[in-house]
Amino acid sequence: MTPELPTPRVTVDADVLERNLQAMATRAAARGLALRPHAKTHKCLEIARRQVELGAAGLTVATIGEAEVFAGGGLDDLFLAYPIWPSPQRAARLRALAGRVALRVGVDSVASAEALGRAVPGLEVLVEVDSGHHRSGVQPRSAGEVAVAADRAGLRVRGVFTFPGHAYGPGRQRPAATEEAAALTEAADAVTAAGLDAGVRSGGSTPTATFTGVAAAPGAQGAPTSPGTPTSPGALTEMRPGVYVFGDAQQLELGTCDWTEVALTVASTVVSRSGPKVILDAGSKVLGADHQSWTTGFGRLLDHPDARITALSEHHATVLFPDGAPVPSLGEVLRVVPNHVCATVNLADELLVLSEGTQVDRWPVAARGANT
Amino acid sequence: MTPELPTPRVTVDADVLERNLQAMATRAAARGLALRPHAKTHKCLEIARRQVELGAAGLTVATIGEAEVFAGGGLDDLFLAYPIWPSPQRAARLRALAGRVALRVGVDSVASAEALGRAVPGLEVLVEVDSGHHRSGVQPRSAGEVAVAADRAGLRVRGVFTFPGHAYGPGRQRPAATEEAAALTEAADAVTAAGLDAGVRSGGSTPTATFTGVAAAPGAQGAPTSPGTPTSPGALTEMRPGVYVFGDAQQLELGTCDWTEVALTVASTVVSRSGPKVILDAGSKVLGADHQSWTTGFGRLLDHPDARITALSEHHATVLFPDGAPVPSLGEVLRVVPNHVCATVNLADELLVLSEGTQVDRWPVAARGANT
Known part of the structure; x- marks a missing residue:
């Protein structure tokens, strides 16, 4: 473990x-x-x-x-x-x-x-x-x-x-x-x-x-x-x-990658819950705020394709689950697929590298913030 | 100088x-x-x-x-x-x-x-x-x-x-x-x-x-x-x-701060220019991508209140100047007021502190990326 x-x-x-x-x-x-x-x-x-x-x-x-x-x-x-x-x-x-x-x-x-x-x-x-x-x-x-x-x-x-x-x-x-x-x-x-x-x-x-x-x-x-x-x-x-290296929710929704090609996700905890709505602790300061008019929300959930991220603030993602679907519990960790992965990486200091669910490496985001 | x-x-x-x-x-x-x-x-x-x-x-x-x-x-x-x-x-x-x-x-x-x-x-x-x-x-x-x-x-x-x-x-x-x-x-x-x-x-x-x-x-x-x-x-x-400490374009457009209360701007260079359009080198990786439906664009220009940032990609801001207005030259440095200043600060390693246009200090963004 x-x-x-x-x-x-x-x-x-x-x-x-x-x-x-x-x-x-x-x-x-x-x-x-x-x-x-x-x-x-x-x-x-x-x-x-x-x-x-x-x-x-x-x-x-x-x-x-x-x-x-x-x-x-x-x-x-x-x-x-x-x-x-x-x-x-x-x-x-x-x-x-x-x-x-x-x-x-x-x-x-x-x-x-x-x-x-x-x-x-x-x-x-x-x-x-x-x-x-x-x-x-x-x-x-x-x-x-x-x-x-x-x-x-x-x-x-x-x-x-x-x-x-x-x-x-x-x-x-x-x-x-x-x-x-x-x-x-x-x-x-x-x-x-x-x-x-x-x-x-x-x-x-x-x-x-x-x-x-x-x-x-x-x-x-x-x-x-x-x-x-x-x-x-x-x-x-x-x-x-x-x-293409990571895929993201924009590519999923354009049909230019599929769910099996999504390599980067943001592990996020359910911190609040009300009816079909949960709040995750990943917001725009981690995911990025990219939101094109044609996307269905502010990202997707890798293990819950029918859920939608309907709002995003700096440290909260509001997720709605469809009628009748099981709603994750407080404290559960979900995997968010960001809308635009380039923005997400630029907000991170390192990437945790997993293989079959086990951490095998940590890669520094060497060019994070190298924007000049 | x-x-x-x-x-x-x-x-x-x-x-x-x-x-x-x-x-x-x-x-x-x-x-x-x-x-x-x-x-x-x-x-x-x-x-x-x-x-x-x-x-x-x-x-x-x-x-x-x-x-x-x-x-x-x-x-x-x-x-x-x-x-x-x-x-x-x-x-x-x-x-x-x-x-x-x-x-x-x-x-x-x-x-x-x-x-x-x-x-x-x-x-x-x-x-x-x-x-x-x-x-x-x-x-x-x-x-x-x-x-x-x-x-x-x-x-x-x-x-x-x-x-x-x-x-x-x-x-x-x-x-x-x-x-x-x-x-x-x-x-x-x-x-x-x-x-x-x-x-x-x-x-x-x-x-x-x-x-x-x-x-x-x-x-x-x-x-x-x-x-x-x-x-x-x-x-x-x-x-x-x-x-309130910095103000931003959202507050300007809500009427909850005025132009004299904007304390934080992003100095950006004109890198491309075509008719009334210029491209600045500040994009969403520096400004943040926040864009509420009621904002007029992706930020404002402190010295050009009539210009609009009509598009933003990771390293490009597309700015349109109104008909007949002078258009800044290639290489000119403009001051961008981001839409949502919290996002901008979270993307920066330091803030350059100016007084009457002269740099007087540099402040580390001590809690940048402290998102867990």
Whole structure:
């Protein structure tokens, strides 16, 4: 019997995690795509190293701080998929990183390309394009212009990238993957037409991972492809899913993972109980407050798929059980599947690693809070 | 000129903070209420000590972990406003705490009172009642039953408490304060009728703070009070606001703080820009993802009250500026007012303390992540 640990605590099922890591590695290999997992999800050196052992080309990171942590842990090929603005301190940190590891960063404007070129000469960059998420990134047709500015500024252009974040919505995964492929193709063509290297065409997310590299199925299956349609599966050379390592309630509700693929849960105690309602001691300060309009609540319960988390405050999750269902007792420990696992990990100092219910390890969340 | 610091960074205006601390201390004193600020908002020893210097009766905390941090920092009168379930490790921690500081905890059921009495004999408790927020807490009429169970179990009953969280909504502050006063009065009457001590009647939140202790204004002003109406201002003896120290965008939008009372902002860099839209490098991993249906977005900008944060991802805030307004440049640093400041602080390792724009101190977020 494991000694009692405090709740709420963040636990990882090592066996489910390993299956998830292997499945995505196999999928990427089968499609001829480089896999560069986004490490912002797990922030753990142990998982990053296993991803590379299983064939990942390198890691994706979101911040210079994350890049510093993973570089310090021996991960030597990092893509900072973010439109970096090179203030003096950021530029100094980027120069230091580029001297230690293979580093690429994102760029999404002529102005930032020029600033980045002055600040970190010779840095490798990918031009970020907007494939429909409408966050950062230029329109695909403008990728050539940014690439030319980057090249003139002394950066080394290596290709284009996008994040199809608009795949986060019911039924949006296939269309978003198709739009992603089209955007990367158009952007790569623009960069190539400008005489520059578009060898890397990087996209992907966990919701689109089923379709990445096979989005233009009619063409891939030999059906006629009219001019201008996506040239997938050749459109992408690299995929960057993150959440697949753990799964979460958003992925469950999108249908992009199933219950057997959920590797991370938050063990939480029933502290109050009234009729079909219980209060758990895991709130937004542990789970994160992410709540998209299309989710059914603020997370799910791994062992009670019909229950719903109807409200979340900082230290309370309000859970409703369906009519007639047995309601857990005071003091019972339940496993919460957070809505958005990246937020949960960023709130934890360590992950308790279990195998068949027994604790086998503790992994520090090495890049927790590395948000600058 | 201060050397450049990374963004996103969490900064506190010490002068605004001091004014906020003094104003609430003055308000509580003027109403004859004990002030027991909720320390979950700031999680900082420096602010806790200043609250006590200004007359606070003690602190409120949300978790045993927070209580341990503040006890370790010399704060010696703590109310753990939470329905604790005393598992063996929690009971041991509570016994240790009760030996170091004046400690009270919440209890909201007969079963948890009995368990708590066995686990931590002699512990002081307040019975939690539901005043309309419908989270934890018993119905006010049941407070006597829980108090009797607590007393029989060997706990020392000291009164009742509630959290009027249903004040978080437009126009809800005065009605919630009235309901709070009524619930505490009914609960205290039930405890007194059972022959037990209801000397502490503790409520309050930042949204209700304007009305706490004066909710039943007609009675207070000498107008006739029909039987059964709240007996405020005497209903409460203690108030527990938390957010007032910093303010946040939720309070701005509720009208319960004004722009001059916002003490905490997140300095964030413009990293991408397109038409009226800019992307800032502060996302949900720094600001928190809290987004109530009645807020206008995911936070506000202190220096651009007409701009709106229309989307938030982990490391990107999408900000829209109104038609014709000047749009900040790439690299410019803006001050974001988070929606819910408690979440922001819990994501930060330290607060940079400014006075008139110059850094004067750094305060560790001592209780960051102390969520068990």
